[in-house]
Amino acid sequence: MNICEKINHAGASFQSLSESWADSSSPGGKMILTIFAGIAEFERELIIERTSAGRKLAQKNGVEFGRPSKFSPEQIDAVKTLINSGSPVKQVAETFKVHSATIYRILQKLDRNNIEA
Structure with a gap:
């Protein structure tokens, strides 16, 4: 979405050659791109949340992160x-x-x- 905004700000527009809905010059295309950007952001936040919870659980269970110790x-x-x-x-x-x-x-x-x- 940020890239599309930069393209639009430069006076051009983004249009996918293979996907007709991906067109930043039309109102419908802008709406679809905005919705997909929102879904992508939501999914990214879910991944971060799940990863963080998994890391905390692993630490609680005694898993040590990082490079293995060189010394016994x-x-x-x-x-x-x-x-x-x-x-x-x-x-x-x-x-x-x-x-x-x-x-x-x-x-x-x-x-x-x-x-x-």
Whole structure:
């Protein structure tokens, strides 16, 4: 509908070659395009609503979104042990063959979990 309005504003009109009802120069064509645009918007809102409800239900059921963790719970415990024993982050990262930022993200997640617990 927005594209048709831009075309009309430029002084032209939209007319489908295969669908006679899709003609933005006639009142009937404008009405049909407006109705279809309203239906499309309604359907889009329903999809957003259903998707949001599904995401909330999945989170409630323990589904974690996003990229899978590169570290197992045992490896995370090992990272925590190494850091608590005084090993530098860079050395821990080299031990696990990951970037230092990965270790920092693990430590941030551990800190958040300790604060929330």
